[in-house]
Amino acid sequence: MKFTCPLPIQGSDRVLLGHGSGGTLSAALLRDIVMPAYTNPLLARMEDQATLQINGASVAFTTDSFVVKPLFFPGGDIGSLAVHGTVNDLAMGGAQPLALSVAMILEEGFPIEDLRHIAQSIGAAASACGVSVVTGDTKVVEKGSGDGIFLNTSGIGLVPPGLNLSAANARPGDAVILSGSLGDHGIAILARREGLSLESTIESDSAPLHSLVSAILAVTTEIRCMRDPTRGGLASTLNEIAAQSRVGITIQETSVPVREDVRGVCELLGLDPLYVANEGKMVAILPPEHADAVLAAMRAHPLGRGAAIVGTVTSTEPGLVLQRTAFGTRRVVMMLAGDQLPRIC
Amino acid sequence: MKFTCPLPIQGSDRVLLGHGSGGTLSAALLRDIVMPAYTNPLLARMEDQATLQINGASVAFTTDSFVVKPLFFPGGDIGSLAVHGTVNDLAMGGAQPLALSVAMILEEGFPIEDLRHIAQSIGAAASACGVSVVTGDTKVVEKGSGDGIFLNTSGIGLVPPGLNLSAANARPGDAVILSGSLGDHGIAILARREGLSLESTIESDSAPLHSLVSAILAVTTEIRCMRDPTRGGLASTLNEIAAQSRVGITIQETSVPVREDVRGVCELLGLDPLYVANEGKMVAILPPEHADAVLAAMRAHPLGRGAAIVGTVTSTEPGLVLQRTAFGTRRVVMMLAGDQLPRIC
Numbered sequence: 001m002k003f004t005c006p007l008p009i010q011g012s013d014r015v016l017l018g019h020g021s022g023g024t025l026s027a028a029l030l031r032d033i034v035m036p037a038y039t040n041p042l043l044a045r046m047e048d049q050a051t052l053q054i055n056g057a058s059v060a061f062t063t064d065s066f067v068v069k070p071l072f073f074p075g076g077d078i079g080s081l082a083v084h085g086t087v088n089d090l091a092m093g094g095a096q097p098l099a100l101s102v103a104m105i106l107e108e109g110f111p112i113e114d115l116r117h118i119a120q121s122i123g124a125a126a127s128a129c130g131v132s133v134v135t136g137d138t139k140v141v142e143k144g145s146g147d148g149i150f151l152n153t154s155g156i157g158l159v160p161p162g163l164n165l166s167a168a169n170a171r172p173g174d175a176v177i178l179s180g181s182l183g184d185h186g187i188a189i190l191a192r193r194e195g196l197s198l199e200s201t202i203e204s205d206s207a208p209l210h211s212l213v214s215a216i217l218a219v220t221t222e223i224r225c226m227r228d229p230t231r232g233g234l235a236s237t238l239n240e241i242a243a244q245s246r247v248g249i250t251i252q253e254t255s256v257p258v259r260e261d262v263r264g265v266c267e268l269l270g271l272d273p274l275y276v277a278n279e280g281k282m283v284a285i286l287p288p289e290h291a292d293a294v295l296a297a298m299r300a301h302p303l304g305r306g307a308a309i310v311g312t313v314t315s316t317e318p319g320l321v322l323q324r325t326a327f328g329t330r331r332v333v334m335m336l337a338g339d340q341l342p343r344i345c
Numbered sequence: 346m347k348f349t350c351p352l353p354i355q356g357s358d359r360v361l362l363g364h365g366s367g368g369t370l371s372a373a374l375l376r377d378i379v380m381p382a383y384t385n386p387l388l389a390r391m392e393d394q395a396t397l398q399i400n401g402a403s404v405a406f407t408t409d410s411f412v413v414k415p416l417f418f419p420g421g422d423i424g425s426l427a428v429h430g431t432v433n434d435l436a437m438g439g440a441q442p443l444a445l446s447v448a449m450i451l452e453e454g455f456p457i458e459d460l461r462h463i464a465q466s467i468g469a470a471a472s473a474c475g476v477s478v479v480t481g482d483t484k485v486v487e488k489g490s491g492d493g494i495f496l497n498t499s500g501i502g503l504v505p506p507g508l509n510l511s512a513a514n515a516r517p518g519d520a521v522i523l524s525g526s527l528g529d530h531g532i533a534i535l536a537r538r539e540g541l542s543l544e545s546t547i548e549s550d551s552a553p554l555h556s557l558v559s560a561i562l563a564v565t566t567e568i569r570c571m572r573d574p575t576r577g578g579l580a581s582t583l584n585e586i587a588a589q590s591r592v593g594i595t596i597q598e599t600s601v602p603v604r605e606d607v608r609g610v611c612e613l614l615g616l617d618p619l620y621v622a623n624e625g626k627m628v629a630i631l632p633p634e635h636a637d638a639v640l641a642a643m644r645a646h647p648l649g650r651g652a653a654i655v656g657t658v659t660s661t662e663p664g665l666v667l668q669r670t671a672f673g674t675r676r677v678v679m680m681l682a683g684d685q686l687p688r689i690c
Contacts, residue, residue, distance in 0.1 A: 015455040020485030029483060033457065037464035038447070038471065038478035050479035052444055054503070057400035063446035063499055067484045099397055101408035102383070103497050105450070110360040112378065119382035126383065133383035134395035138374060139412045140365030141688060147490040152448050154408055154499035158399070343486060 016339065022231025022277075023336030046244065047166060048227065049093040051159055058159035060095035062086060066151040069343040071114065073192045075184075075204030076279075078151055079121030084208045084279060085230070085345060086153040087129050091210040092226045092282065094165050094217065095157025100126055102153055103137040107146035118149060129208045131155070157210075162221050169224040170245035172315035175291035177284045179212060179298055180205070180306035181257040182234055186276035186341050187265050200261055207280030212303045216284060219297045224285045230345055232336040233275040237283060238311075238321045239335040246318045251311030251333070253325045274323075275336050277344045285313065361684070367576025367622075368681030391589065392511060393572065394438040396504055403504035405440035407431060411496040414688040416459065418537045420529075420549030421624075423496055424466030429553045429624060430575070430690060431498040432474050436555040437571045437627065439510050439562065440502025445471055447498055448482040452491035463494060474553045476500075502555075507566050514569040515590035517660035520636035522629045524557060524643055525550070525651035526602040527579055531621035531686050532610050545606055552625030557648045561629060564642045569630045575690060577681040578620040582628060583656075583666045584680040591663045596656030596678070598670045619668075620681050622689045630658065 018025040035043065042050045049062035066082045076084075087097045102122055106115065126133050184205040191202055209228060216223065225245075229237040234256070242249045258266075258273045266273050280303060286294060291309055298304030321333040363370040380388065387395045394407035411427045421429075432442045447467055451460065471478050529550040536547055554573060561568065570590075574582040579601070587594045603611075603618045611618050625648060631639060636654055643649030666678040 013457050015451045015453055015457065015460065015485055017453050017485050017487065019451065020483060026483060029460075033461050034464050034481065034483070037461070037468035038481075039468075040477040040479065042444075042477060042479040043481070050444065050446075052479070052501070054404060054443070055400040055402035057402070059399060059404070059501070061444055061446065061499075061501055062480050063448045063497065064482045065448040065450050065484045065497060067450060067486050067490075098399070099387075099395065099406055101395075101406065101499050103408045103410040103499075105410050105412060105495055106360045106364065108360055108362050112358050112360065115360065116378050116382070119379050123382035123384075132385040132387060134385065134387040134397070135407050136379065136383075136388070137409045138365060138371060138379070139410045139688075139690075140360055140362050140684075141412050141492060141495075142362065144489070145412075145492040146495075147486060150450055150486075150491075150495065152408065152410060152497035152499075154406075154446050154448075154497075156397070156404070156406055156501065339485075343484075345484075 017342045018339035020342065021336055021339045023236050045166065047093060048089040051093060060090050060093045060157040060159050062089040063152065063154040064089060066345055067343050068189065068345050070192055071148055073204055074188050074201050076206040077118060077121050078149065079118040080125040081206050081279060081345060082151040082153040083122055083125035083129060084206050086155040087131065087208040087210055088228045090155050090157035091213045092228055093159060094163040094213065095159045096210055097129055097131040097155055097157045099134045100131055100153055100155045101135045102133050102151065105146055105150040106138065106140045107148050108140055108143040110148050129210065165223060165225055167225050167227065167241045167244040170241050170247050170285045170313045171224065172247055172313050173288055174224055174285050174313035175288045175309050176249060176251065176311040177291065177295055178256065178308055178310045179282045179304045181259045182278060183258060183262045183266060183273040183276035185279040186344055187262045189344050190341055191265065202261055205278055205280035207303050209282050209303060212298065212301045215297045215301045216294055219293045220290045222287055222290060226282055226284050228282045230277050230279060233277060235274040235333045236336045241285065242321050243319050248314035248317040248320050248322065249311055250314055250322045250324060253323050255308050255310045257306050257308055274333060275340055279345065362687045363684035365687065366681055366684045368581050390511065392438060393434040396438060405435050405438040405502040405504050407434040408497065408499040409434060411690055412688050413534065413690050415537055416493055418549055419533050419546050421551040422463060422466050423494065424463040425470040426551050426624060426690060427496040427498040428467055428470035428474060429551050431500040432476065432553040432555055433573045435500050435502035436558045437573055438504060439508040439558065440504045441555055442474055442476040442500055442502045444479040445476055445498055445500045446480045447478050447496065450491055450495040451483065451485045452493050453485060453488040455493050474555065510568060510570055512570050512572065512586045512589040515586050515592050515630045515658045516569065517592055517658050518633055519569055519630050519658035520633045520654050521594060521596065521656035522636065522640055523601065523653055523655045524627045524649045526604045527623060528603060528607045528611060528618040528621035530624040531689055532607045534689050535686055536610065547606055550623055550625035552648055554627050554648060557643065557646050560642045560646045561639055564638045565635045567632055567635060571627055571629050573627045574623050576622050578622060580619040580678045581681045586630065587666050588664050593659035593662040593665050593667065594656055595659055595667045595669060598668050600653050600655045602651050602653055619678060620685055624690065
């Protein structure tokens, strides 16, 4: 049994919100419309970043646009999110960030003070990551043709020699380590957007993961793959890895960390934390003999304190992600299908 | 007399269309809001691209978002324009393009067929430039929160050793060479957008300039500066160079090539071709002893057939661009002030 994407034109010849979800509709749009137009070996690898060889150096290159709504939320804003998102896409390729670009699409009438706040947030987040914003662009569209501000951050990073990370590298027996609790970012955005009254404020986990990656690589460079489970959540990330590596992945429900307050909101709204977006969490897949040492190194890092081994890679049912539930049963964890939470990043 | 920018908050505490014009309001927004937030030496150079040293290689990095309206126009579409725009920003730094990223912000309801057409146009344009789209991103916003499709293309290129190009390098006595006629892109967009009935269809000049740059650099690497006069037109580009190099620039009105049909529309609408956007033209500033050889090389290239020496760099009135008119008088050519033609790229 192998995961297959529906055709995007099934049911619609127009773009749907779900085409931006990071789930099956996004995958189908990429597979059927975008990839055939640009096809080349680097893009075909479908990693979060492309790695180019320049003068003997491995240079990672990535891009992300940000349309998060609201622009300001507990734990961050569109500016810090854009920096963290692109730093993390570089970091998941093992790269230390070298330089960022920032392009802004502003809607006529957007408050200059909000723009100043966001620019300062970008600058502060980049500075905290030790990376410079070296180039940029600003466009303005008429009132009603945008939504305040959209950002694009692209980034360049340097990959240390000897790394070979890919979502196609997972092997049966590998351990699956998650760096901390799931769903904080998605629920923080949802709660602010919908004006939910909660007992405590749930903050986004938005954070840059490059130093956590350094801590992991200091233990061993024998890592198969690293990914940050953003849009589509852990479920979609693991499905991508299972499909590309042609392996099965089994996770233990009781091992997957979810904060009590996040779990509460998820239950209230009928959401599964496995599908909710994160912006400061990562998954590492690695040979089992390194799992304990990597786990210890992650737990010693401020952004990996809640790290846990949540599953294993299997040879049975390639392409399929299974969850062993708290009751001992098994269920299939599909890729996100629709548009659970639009404009989460 | 030195060019100074008005404060963006003069008259408005909100973003205006003119903040995206490429003229004085854009410059003020950059100077007062954006640059202070990210400040670093590379960004402070204010070139169209940043050049990083990686393992002994000079790597150019640039970004541009595209919000052109309409999406399809005579001579191109938003897809080819996005590829050419970023290839040209690399080329103006002397770089040959290595890799592009493409990020799309789609509005819910955008026709899938238009998306396919644009993706294919991106792929074809990139392929014609000999550059690969190696990484990408897709976001979707709700109907009414965008305008069909916005693109961002970022790019990486390799700068040959020994080049030192900068808008701060122009020296008195230098020649100013323009690669061809002004205003084709802006007038093509305007005519299509406003439904002007013209005797002939005016096509955008959208084209990739990296091979024209190669032809120039094959003659001499002693080039001071290259720029493509896009938003804000030749007038704004020369003002930027004059300000950054602290020199004067004098251009001859009779030497500046403008197509008859473009001039006709400009006269009809009260536009000055010096301010109208181009997407396949470049200015080179270089020592006078190389001017004839570079001009000949440009004219031998398909994209430089209309090249002309249009002016000289002077030591008088630093920061000021002057035009000698057909009647022998002089006039000051200011930077574009307002929002002549919004959403031109």
